[in-house]
Amino acid sequence: MSAQLAAGTYRCRDVYRSAALAANAGMTWIDTAPNYASGSAEASLRPVLDAWPQVSVSTKVGFVSGSDRQAARDAGVLPGDRNQGHCLSRPYIAWQLARSRVRLGRVPDLVFVHNPEHGRMNRSDLLRTLTEAFEELESAADAGEIGGYGVATWTGLSSGMFTVSEIVRRATEVAGPHHHLRAVQFPVSLIRLAVVADALDGCGALAEARDAGLNVFASAPLGGGELLGAMTEELVRVIDPEASPVQAALLVALSAPGVSYVLLSASTPAHWADARGAASREPLPSGRLRKVIDVLGA
Incomplete structure (x- = not known):
């Protein structure tokens, strides 16, 4: 199945407007x-x-957002330093999930463990933290408080702090083969081509996720906006000579083997129309992706 566009809200200045435009555009x-x-x-x-x-x-x-920190301390779910900005203890997760359900007005379909590598340099400590987080998330899924869960990471996979296979193994140890681990989220783009190169060779995070039946949410497909100024006419021609620069950049993430959703923040109907133009194109064949990788040097 071809990857689909989805709406990300990380850098949105007006979340309501951006999300409404995305939904109206068919996301x-x-x-x-x-x-x-x-x-x-x-x-x-x-x-x-x-x-x-x-x-x-x-x-x-x-x-831990600044607006939530005092409430979390008052609830007794935020241990450690007063200015702690990241927490994956079971009490904090349960507290945050309840807060998210109220704010969203519904049960979230997925809850990602957000950058579990943050502030952790020790692999064994990180994997132990993931296990405890999965225990709480499995409990929430069993209670119908979330639809499922996953892991969203920026550098955890690329740095070797953990692998997709290790994540799956931890979920299986916690809840058996019928666990509620459903997805992973990590960057896939023209400036993160190593993961695409690995997938073409049948290894790495994308291949492991596919083999485990996990959805992959590709984040930062435009490199946080950095790619827009780097899309030369030559590079666009290599990818797809009939595509716009934005479409060419998105096509790489949309065509990466194993990617399910490509997260994009767009602020105008024209931006979404341009992005939908990329999603409507045929995925790039593996030979074309390899050529792009050769040109840029993953």
Whole structure:
């Protein structure tokens, strides 16, 4: 199945407007987190989710927004340093999930463990933290408080702190073969081509996720905007001579083997129309992807 576009809200200045435009453009998934938009993203999404009930939503646990920190301390779920900005203890996860359900106005379809590598240099400590987080998330899934869960990471996979196979193994140890681990989220783009090169060779995070039956949410497909200024005419021609620069960049993430959703933040109907033009194209064949990788040097 070809990858689909989905709406991300990480860098949205106006989450409500961006999400409403995405839903109106036909996006069927919106991804957010309690710490996005200075802690206001989830509440801003509620009217959009009410208006488009068919749209699925994923949120996250881990980062502590400044607006939530005092409430978490008052609830006794935020241990350690007073300025702690990241927490994956079971009490904090349970507290944050309850808060997210209220803000979103519904049970989230997915909850990602958000950058579990944050502040952790020891692999064994990180994997132990993931196990405890999965225990709480399995409990929430069994209770119908979340649809499922996953892991969203920026550098955890690329740095070797953990692998997709290790994540799956931990979920299986916690809940057996019928666990609720459903997805992983990590960057896939022209500036993150190593993961694509690995997938073409049948290895790495994308291949492991595919083999485990996990959905992959590709984040930062435009490199946080950095790619827009780097899309030369030559590079666009190598990817697809009939595509716009944005479409060419998106096509790489949309065509990467194993990617299910490509998360994009777009602020105007024209931006979404351009992005949909990429999603409507045939995925790039493996030979074309290899040529792009050769040109750029993954």
